Amino acid sequence: MSGSGLLARANKAVADFDAAVERRVDRRRGHPTLDKVMYAASELGDNSLLWHLMGTARALAPDRQPIHATRLSTIIGLESLLVNGVIKSFVRRHRPPWEGERPHYLRRPRTSSFPSGHASSAATMFGVLSQRDPLWPLYLVVGATVASSRVYVKVHHPSDVVAGVLLGTALAALARRVWPFPEAPPE
Numbered sequence: 001m002s003g004s005g006l007l008a009r010a011n012k013a014v015a016d017f018d019a020a021v022e023r024r025v026d027r028r029r030g031h032p033t034l035d036k037v038m039y040a041a042s043e044l045g046d047n048s049l050l051w052h053l054m055g056t057a058r059a060l061a062p063d064r065q066p067i068h069a070t071r072l073s074t075i076i077g078l079e080s081l082l083v084n085g086v087i088k089s090f091v092r093r094h095r096p097p098w099e100g101e102r103p104h105y106l107r108r109p110r111t112s113s114f115p116s117g118h119a120s121s122a123a124t125m126f127g128v129l130s131q132r133d134p135l136w137p138l139y140l141v142v143g144a145t146v147a148s149s150r151v152y153v154k155v156h157h158p159s160d161v162v163a164g165v166l167l168g169t170a171l172a173a174l175a176r177r178v179w180p181f182p183e184a185p186p187e
Helices: 005-028 034-058 067-089 117-129 136-152 156-178
Strands: none
Touching: 005 117, 005 136, 005 156, 034 117, 034 136, 034 156, 067 117, 067 156, 117 156, 136 156
8 A cells, every 4th residue: 555545544544533532522512511611621721721730739738849830830831832832833734613602711722733732731741740649630630621621622623632642641751751750858
Protein backbone atom coordinates (compact mmCIF):
# COMPACT_ATOMS: atom_id res chain seq x y z
CA MET A 1 0.00 0.00 0.00
CA SER A 2 1.30 3.46 -0.89
CA GLY A 3 1.99 6.19 1.63
CA SER A 4 -1.00 8.20 0.43
CA GLY A 5 -3.24 5.12 0.77
CA LEU A 6 -2.04 4.58 4.32
CA LEU A 7 -2.64 8.24 5.13
CA ALA A 8 -6.15 8.06 3.68
CA ARG A 9 -6.94 4.99 5.81
CA ALA A 10 -5.55 6.69 8.94
CA ASN A 11 -7.61 9.83 8.25
CA LYS A 12 -10.74 7.71 7.78
CA ALA A 13 -10.08 5.83 11.03
CA VAL A 14 -9.69 9.13 12.91
CA ALA A 15 -12.86 10.54 11.31
CA ASP A 16 -14.80 7.36 12.18
CA PHE A 17 -13.54 7.51 15.78
CA ASP A 18 -14.48 11.19 16.09
CA ALA A 19 -17.95 10.56 14.65
CA ALA A 20 -18.63 7.59 16.95
CA VAL A 21 -17.62 9.50 20.08
CA GLU A 22 -19.54 12.61 18.99
CA ARG A 23 -22.74 10.56 18.53
CA ARG A 24 -22.42 9.28 22.10
CA VAL A 25 -21.69 12.72 23.55
CA ASP A 26 -24.56 14.26 21.54
CA ARG A 27 -26.98 12.08 23.51
CA ARG A 28 -25.70 13.63 26.77
CA ARG A 29 -25.55 17.29 25.74
CA GLY A 30 -28.37 19.42 27.07
CA HIS A 31 -28.54 17.88 30.55
CA PRO A 32 -28.68 21.00 32.80
CA THR A 33 -26.32 19.73 35.53
CA LEU A 34 -23.85 18.14 33.12
CA ASP A 35 -23.89 21.31 31.01
CA LYS A 36 -22.96 23.41 34.06
CA VAL A 37 -20.16 21.05 35.13
CA MET A 38 -18.65 20.72 31.66
CA TYR A 39 -18.82 24.39 30.74
CA ALA A 40 -17.34 25.34 34.14
CA ALA A 41 -14.55 22.76 33.75
CA SER A 42 -13.77 24.03 30.28
CA GLU A 43 -13.67 27.63 31.47
CA LEU A 44 -11.49 26.81 34.50
CA GLY A 45 -9.06 25.14 32.12
CA ASP A 46 -8.61 28.39 30.17
CA ASN A 47 -5.09 29.76 30.63
CA SER A 48 -4.45 26.82 32.98
CA LEU A 49 -6.16 28.78 35.77
CA LEU A 50 -7.29 25.62 37.54
CA TRP A 51 -3.79 24.11 37.49
CA HIS A 52 -2.16 27.26 38.83
CA LEU A 53 -4.71 27.35 41.66
CA MET A 54 -4.20 23.67 42.49
CA GLY A 55 -0.43 24.06 42.40
CA THR A 56 -0.59 27.04 44.73
CA ALA A 57 -2.90 25.20 47.13
CA ARG A 58 -0.58 22.22 47.10
CA ALA A 59 2.43 24.43 47.79
CA LEU A 60 0.66 25.95 50.81
CA ALA A 61 0.08 22.57 52.44
CA PRO A 62 1.98 22.21 55.74
CA ASP A 63 4.41 19.61 54.39
CA ARG A 64 5.22 21.50 51.16
CA GLN A 65 7.52 24.26 50.03
CA PRO A 66 6.76 27.36 47.92
CA ILE A 67 9.01 25.95 45.18
CA HIS A 68 6.17 23.55 44.35
CA ALA A 69 3.99 26.36 42.99
CA THR A 70 6.89 27.82 41.04
CA ARG A 71 7.77 24.41 39.61
CA LEU A 72 4.19 23.65 38.59
CA SER A 73 3.55 27.06 37.05
CA THR A 74 6.82 26.90 35.12
CA ILE A 75 6.05 23.43 33.80
CA ILE A 76 2.52 24.39 32.75
CA GLY A 77 3.81 27.58 31.14
CA LEU A 78 6.35 25.64 29.07
CA GLU A 79 3.70 23.05 28.15
CA SER A 80 1.36 25.82 26.98
CA LEU A 81 4.09 27.53 24.97
CA LEU A 82 4.97 24.28 23.22
CA VAL A 83 1.40 23.10 22.54
CA ASN A 84 -0.43 26.37 21.91
CA GLY A 85 2.46 28.37 20.50
CA VAL A 86 4.42 25.84 18.46
CA ILE A 87 2.52 22.64 17.69
CA LYS A 88 -0.84 24.27 16.91
CA SER A 89 0.87 26.64 14.46
CA PHE A 90 1.90 23.64 12.34
CA VAL A 91 -1.44 21.81 12.46
CA ARG A 92 -4.34 23.86 11.19
CA ARG A 93 -7.36 21.74 12.00
CA HIS A 94 -10.78 23.35 12.03
CA ARG A 95 -12.83 23.15 15.18
CA PRO A 96 -16.12 21.25 15.18
CA PRO A 97 -19.14 23.28 14.06
CA TRP A 98 -21.74 24.33 16.63
CA GLU A 99 -25.28 25.08 15.59
CA GLY A 100 -27.62 27.02 17.84
CA GLU A 101 -27.25 28.80 21.15
CA ARG A 102 -24.89 27.54 23.82
CA PRO A 103 -26.43 26.93 27.26
CA HIS A 104 -23.55 28.76 29.00
CA TYR A 105 -20.82 31.23 28.16
CA LEU A 106 -17.81 29.80 26.36
CA ARG A 107 -14.75 31.60 25.07
CA ARG A 108 -14.37 30.58 21.44
CA PRO A 109 -10.71 29.72 20.75
CA ARG A 110 -9.08 30.99 17.57
CA THR A 111 -6.19 28.54 17.42
CA SER A 112 -6.06 25.19 15.68
CA SER A 113 -8.21 22.43 17.10
CA PHE A 114 -5.33 19.94 17.15
CA PRO A 115 -4.16 19.02 19.74
CA SER A 116 -6.32 20.04 22.66
CA GLY A 117 -4.30 22.35 24.91
CA HIS A 118 -6.77 21.79 27.75
CA ALA A 119 -6.25 18.01 27.51
CA SER A 120 -2.49 18.39 27.26
CA SER A 121 -2.28 20.66 30.29
CA ALA A 122 -4.63 18.37 32.24
CA ALA A 123 -2.47 15.31 31.55
CA THR A 124 0.73 17.23 32.25
CA MET A 125 -0.55 18.54 35.55
CA PHE A 126 -1.96 15.18 36.59
CA GLY A 127 1.45 13.64 35.96
CA VAL A 128 3.24 16.35 37.94
CA LEU A 129 0.72 17.05 40.72
CA SER A 130 0.15 13.39 41.52
CA GLN A 131 3.75 12.82 42.59
CA ARG A 132 3.82 11.73 46.22
CA ASP A 133 0.34 13.08 46.82
CA PRO A 134 -2.49 11.02 48.29
CA LEU A 135 -4.93 13.31 46.47
CA TRP A 136 -3.87 11.90 43.09
CA PRO A 137 -7.36 10.42 42.43
CA LEU A 138 -8.79 13.94 42.71
CA TYR A 139 -6.25 15.23 40.17
CA LEU A 140 -7.18 12.37 37.84
CA VAL A 141 -10.92 13.10 38.04
CA VAL A 142 -10.43 16.85 37.62
CA GLY A 143 -8.02 16.37 34.71
CA ALA A 144 -10.32 13.89 32.96
CA THR A 145 -13.27 16.24 33.43
CA VAL A 146 -11.39 19.21 31.97
CA ALA A 147 -10.12 17.17 29.02
CA SER A 148 -13.46 15.57 28.20
CA SER A 149 -15.29 18.88 28.63
CA ARG A 150 -13.67 20.09 25.41
CA VAL A 151 -15.54 17.46 23.41
CA TYR A 152 -18.74 18.03 25.39
CA VAL A 153 -18.74 21.80 24.72
CA LYS A 154 -17.80 20.99 21.13
CA VAL A 155 -14.65 23.04 20.68
CA HIS A 156 -12.48 19.97 20.00
CA HIS A 157 -12.80 16.74 18.09
CA PRO A 158 -12.35 13.64 20.29
CA SER A 159 -9.07 12.81 18.54
CA ASP A 160 -7.75 16.28 19.48
CA VAL A 161 -8.34 15.40 23.13
CA VAL A 162 -6.72 11.96 22.83
CA ALA A 163 -3.67 13.55 21.17
CA GLY A 164 -3.56 16.21 23.90
CA VAL A 165 -3.66 13.59 26.66
CA LEU A 166 -0.88 11.56 25.02
CA LEU A 167 1.25 14.66 24.53
CA GLY A 168 0.62 15.86 28.09
CA THR A 169 1.51 12.44 29.50
CA ALA A 170 4.83 12.53 27.64
CA LEU A 171 5.51 16.10 28.78
CA ALA A 172 4.77 15.15 32.40
CA ALA A 173 7.26 12.29 32.19
CA LEU A 174 9.86 14.65 30.73
CA ALA A 175 9.15 17.31 33.39
CA ARG A 176 9.50 14.76 36.19
CA ARG A 177 12.86 13.69 34.80
CA VAL A 178 14.25 17.18 34.06
CA TRP A 179 12.89 18.90 37.19
CA PRO A 180 12.31 16.22 39.83
CA PHE A 181 9.97 16.68 42.74
CA PRO A 182 11.84 18.66 45.44
CA GLU A 183 12.84 16.69 48.47
CA ALA A 184 11.57 17.85 51.82
CA PRO A 185 13.97 20.21 53.60
CA PRO A 186 15.97 18.68 56.45
CA GLU A 187 14.42 19.17 59.87
